[in-house]
Amino acid sequence: MSPLSRRQFLLTAGTSVAAATLLAACSGPGPTPVSPTATPTSTPAGLPVWTDLATQVKGTLVLPSDASYATVKLTENPRFDGAQPLAILQASSAADVAAGLAFAAKYALPLALRAGGHNYEGWSAGGAPGTGVPASFVISTATLTDVTLSSDQSTVQVGAGASLAQVYNTVGTAGRAVAGGSCATVGVTGLTLGGGVGVLVRAFGLACDQLTGVEIVTADGTVHETSASTDSDLFWACQGGGGGTLGIVTGLTFATKAAPPVTTWYVEWPWSAAADVIAAWQTWAPSADNDLWSTLKLLGGETHQGDPSVSVSGTWIGEQSALAAQLAPLLNGVSASPTTNQSFHHTYVDAMMIEAGCQNTPIAQCNTGPGGALTREPSSGTSNIGYTTLDSSGISDLIAQVNAAQNVSGMTEGGISMDALGGVVATVDPSATAFVHRKALMTVQYTATFAVGADPAPFDAYVRTFRTTMTNHWQNWAYVNYCDATVPDADTAYFGANLPRLTQLKQQYDPHNLFTQPQSY
Numbered sequence: 001m002s003p004l005s006r007r008q009f010l011l012t013a014g015t016s017v018a019a020a021t022l023l024a025a026c027s028g029p030g031p032t033p034v035s036p037t038a039t040p041t042s043t044p045a046g047l048p049v050w051t052d053l054a055t056q057v058k059g060t061l062v063l064p065s066d067a068s069y070a071t072v073k074l075t076e077n078p079r080f081d082g083a084q085p086l087a088i089l090q091a092s093s094a095a096d097v098a099a100g101l102a103f104a105a106k107y108a109l110p111l112a113l114r115a116g117g118h119n120y121e122g123w124s125a126g127g128a129p130g131t132g133v134p135a136s137f138v139i140s141t142a143t144l145t146d147v148t149l150s151s152d153q154s155t156v157q158v159g160a161g162a163s164l165a166q167v168y169n170t171v172g173t174a175g176r177a178v179a180g181g182s183c184a185t186v187g188v189t190g191l192t193l194g195g196g197v198g199v200l201v202r203a204f205g206l207a208c209d210q211l212t213g214v215e216i217v218t219a220d221g222t223v224h225e226t227s228a229s230t231d232s233d234l235f236w237a238c239q240g241g242g243g244g245t246l247g248i249v250t251g252l253t254f255a256t257k258a259a260p261p262v263t264t265w266y267v268e269w270p271w272s273a274a275a276d277v278i279a280a281w282q283t284w285a286p287s288a289d290n291d292l293w294s295t296l297k298l299l300g301g302e303t304h305q306g307d308p309s310v311s312v313s314g315t316w317i318g319e320q321s322a323l324a325a326q327l328a329p330l331l332n333g334v335s336a337s338p339t340t341n342q343s344f345h346h347t348y349v350d351a352m353m354i355e356a357g358c359q360n361t362p363i364a365q366c367n368t369g370p371g372g373a374l375t376r377e378p379s380s381g382t383s384n385i386g387y388t389t390l391d392s393s394g395i396s397d398l399i400a401q402v403n404a405a406q407n408v409s410g411m412t413e414g415g416i417s418m419d420a421l422g423g424v425v426a427t428v429d430p431s432a433t434a435f436v437h438r439k440a441l442m443t444v445q446y447t448a449t450f451a452v453g454a455d456p457a458p459f460d461a462y463v464r465t466f467r468t469t470m471t472n473h474w475q476n477w478a479y480v481n482y483c484d485a486t487v488p489d490a491d492t493a494y495f496g497a498n499l500p501r502l503t504q505l506k507q508q509y510d511p512h513n514l515f516t517q518p519q520s521y
Contacts (some may be wrong), residue, residue, distance in 0.1 A: 028345045044108040045107035048137075050087060051358040056099045059092035059143065061338050072279065075117035075125045075139075076185055076368060078452045079378040085112065085126025088138040089327055100139045101248070106512060111518070112136040112303040113248055116187020120381050120483050123244065123517050132485060141189070141250055149174055149256070155212060156250045160189045165356045170407055172349025176256040178464075179204035183376060184356035184366050189249050194481035195240040195435035197443050199315050202293045202423025204257065208433060209425075210238035213253035218246060219510040223265035237505050240435025242480040242494060244517030245502075246509045260317040265356070266342050267327070273336035274298060274402075275395050280333025281388045286422035286441040291318045292326050293423075298398070299415035300405030301448070307417065310401050311340075320345045377412075377449050380459040382467045382484035384444040385437045385477035394473035401466045405448075408462050414448035416466065436496040443479050446472070455473055469486040483519060 016172065056059045062072045064084065072088050074081060076512060086109060089100045103113050114124035122128045127135035145161035145171040145422040156171055156178065165184035179200040181191060188207070191198075196207020204210065214226045221354040224247075226235040237246070244305060269277055281296045288294070294314030301308075312330065316323050323343055331338070346354065353359055357374065359368035390398065398416065405414040421440050430438040437443075446466040448459035464486055478487050485494050495502055503521050 002130075012046065019080075039491050045106050048086070048103070048107040048109060052490070053089070053099065053103045053130040054502045057089065057092070057096040059096045059159075060090040062088040062090065073126065074376075075114070075119070075122065076376055077118070077122060077379060077460040078376050079456050080125040080128035080131065081124035081301075083125035083128035084135055085138045086110075086135055086191065088126070088140055089142045090140050091250070092143065094215060094217050094223040094416070096251055097139060097217040097248045098196050098223060101217065101219065101221050101514065104137050104139075104511075110134045110136045111515060112135040113515075114138055114140040115142060115189040116163060116185065116191075117142065118183075118186050118190060121518070122487050123483075126379075139248060141248065142187075143257065144250060146229075147171070149176065154256060156254050156256055158254065160251055162188050163189065164188055165353065165358055165363065165366065168349060168352040168356065169363045169366075171256055172259055172347075172352055177204075177348050178207070178210055178254050178256055180352075182355035182357075184358050185338070185368055187276070189252065190243055191481065193238060193241065193243045193249065194220055194479070195433075195437075196266070197419055197421070197479070197481075199293055199352075199426060200262075201316065202288075202420060203291050203317055204434075205424045205428070206240070206435060207254075208435060209332055209428065210254045210256075211235075211239060211252060212255050214238045214249055215251040216247040216249045219512070219514040223250075233501075234505065234509075236432075237434050237502060239433035240480075241498075241505075242434075242504050245515055245520045246507055247515075261286060261320075261345060262344050262348050262351035263316040263320045263323055263343055264313070264351055265316065265323060265327070265344075266311065266313040266340060267331070267338045268309060268311040268340040269334060269336050269338050271310060273307075273334055274310045274399050275392075276336065277310050278390065278395050279310065280330050282386075282418070282441065284329045284333065285420035288420070289318065289326055290330075290423040292316050294420050296418040297415065298402040299413055301408070301411040301413040301415070303413045304406070310404065314420075315351065316343075377450075378452055378454065378456065379450070379457055380463045381450045381482055382446050382463050383479040383482035384446075384467060384470055384474045385440045385479060386442040386444050386474045387440050387477065388474065389435075389441065390473055394470070397469050397473065401469055404465075405462065408448070408458055410450050410454050411459060411462065412449040412451065414462055415446075416470075417445045417446070417447070418442045430496070431498060434498050434502060434507060436498045437477065437479070440477070444474065445479075445482055446470075453508075485518055490519045494519075495521070 091097045112126040122131040126138040144161040146159045148157045164186045179198045181198040192207040264497035368374045368376045402415045430436045446463040478493040
C-alpha cells in the first residue's frame with residue numbers, strides 16, 4: 001500500500017499559524033539590562049543612521065540597497081512580497097535584538113517582528129500593501145535556529161527561528177517527542193506563543209503546555225529568562241498570549257516525552273455524505289480516546305473538479321490493532337461507505353516528517369528558501385473556535401459555503417478544517433495559561449489558496465464570508481494564530497476572560513507602546 005498523498009494527509013489544521021516572532025510578555029530572574037535602553041521618544045533623533053546599528057550587532061543588517069534585500073525581506077506568503085521594509089535586522093542573539101529595539105525607539109521607527117514569517121495578515125512583512133502596516137524596521141529572529149537536547153534528553157532548547165521540521169528532526173531522531181503541527185516551515189515560536197494546536201494535541205496537550213522556559217527581550221531592551229516558578233505571571237502570558245505585543249522571544253525550552261509509534265490514518269467519503277460526516281465527527285472526535293486526534297476537512301476549488309471533498313484524517317498513538325475500534329463510532333455514524341480508508345504505522349519522527357510534507361527530503365531542504373524543496377503559495381485564512389456542535393441549520397450553512405468554493409474563479413483550494421480539541425487540553429483550567437479556549441470542542445480554520453500574482457480580494461472575501469456565516473452558529477470566538485484584521489472585537493475573540501490580565505501586562509511591560517502590531521491588546 002502506498003503512502004498517503006500530501007493533499008490527503010497534510011494536517012494543516014492548527015498549524016498554519018501566525019508566525020510573528022513576538023510574545024506577549026515574559027520576564028525572569030536576574031534580568032540582564034542591555035544599554036542603551038529602548039525608551040521611545042516622541043521626537044525622533046533625525047534620520048536613522050543605519051551604520052551605527054550595524055556596528056553594534058553581530059548579526060546582519062540588510063538595507064534596501066543590499067543585494068540580499070529582495071530575498072531576505074520575503075515571508076512565507078507570496079501575497080506580501082510587495083513589502084518594502086526600511087531594513088531587516090537578522091539578529092544573532094538577544095543582545096542584537098535589544099540593540100535593534102533601542103535603535104527603533106531612538107528614531108521612532110515602526111517595528112515589525114518576524115520568526116517563521118507565517119503571519120496570516122502579513123504583519124511581519126514590514127509594510128506590505130493592504131496590511132495596514134507602514135514601511136517598518138523588521139527585527140527577525142529567523143536565523144536563531146539551533147535545536148539542542150539536554151544531556152538527559154528531557155528538555156530541548158529551541159532558537160526562536162527554528163521551524164517545526166527542524167525541531168521534529170532533532171528531537172525525533174533522538175527518540176524523543178514534542179507536540180506540534182503539520183506545516184514544516186511554521187516557526188515554533190509563533191506556533192507556541194498562540195497556544196499551539198497540533199497533531200498530538202489531545203494526548204500531549206498544546207505546544208505551550210510543554211514550555212518550561214522562555215528567553216525574551218522586553219520593550220525596554222532588557223533580556224529576561226522566565227519559567228513557571230519565576231515571574232510566573234509573565235510566563236503565563238507566554239502560554240497562548242499571542243505575538244507582537246510585549247517582547248521579542250529569542251529562545252524557548254520544552255519538556256520532551258519518549259517518542260511513541262504513530263499510526264496515521266485517512267478516511268474519505270462521497271460528497272453526498274458530507275452532512276452525515278459532519279454530524280458524526282463533531283460528537284465523536286472531541287470525546288474520543290485521548291490518544292486519537294483528528295481533523296475534518298471539507299474542501300473545494302479547482303483541485304476538486306465536480307464536487308468538493310469530505311475527509312477525516314488523524315493520528316493514533318495506541319496499538320495499531322486497536323485503531324479500527326476507535327474509528328468505528330465515526331464510520332457507523334455515516335450511512336455511506338468510505339471511498340478511501342487507509343492507515344499506516346510509523347516511527348514518531350517519520351510520521352511527523354510525513355505530515356510536514358518532508359518525507360524522504362533532507363532536513364536542509366525542508367524549507368522554501370534558496371535550495372529548499374518546498375514551494376511558497378499565496379493564501380487567505382481566518383478562524384472560529386467551536387464550543388458547540390452544529391445543528392442541521394449549521395451543517396447546511398457549512399456545506400453551502402464549501403460548495404460556493406466551486407464558483408470562485410482562480411481558487412486553487414478552499415474550504416474549512418475542523419480540528420478536534422478535548423483530551424488533556426480540556427483538563428487544564430482556562431485561566432491557567434493565556435490560551436483561554438480549553439473547553440472548546442474544536443478549532444476551525446477557513447482557508448483559500450491561489451496563484452502567485454492573483455488579486456487576493458475574492459479569496460479574502462470567500463474565507464471571511466464563510467466565517468461570518470458560521471459565526472451565527474459558533475459565535476465570534478477565534479484563534480490568535482489565525483489572525484484576521486476584520487474579526488470584530490478581536491482581542492476578546494482570541495483571549496476571552498484572560499484579556500484583562502494580558503492588558504495589564506501590556507501596560508506594565510510596554511508602557512510607551514513600542515510594539516504597535518495591529519490587534520495588540
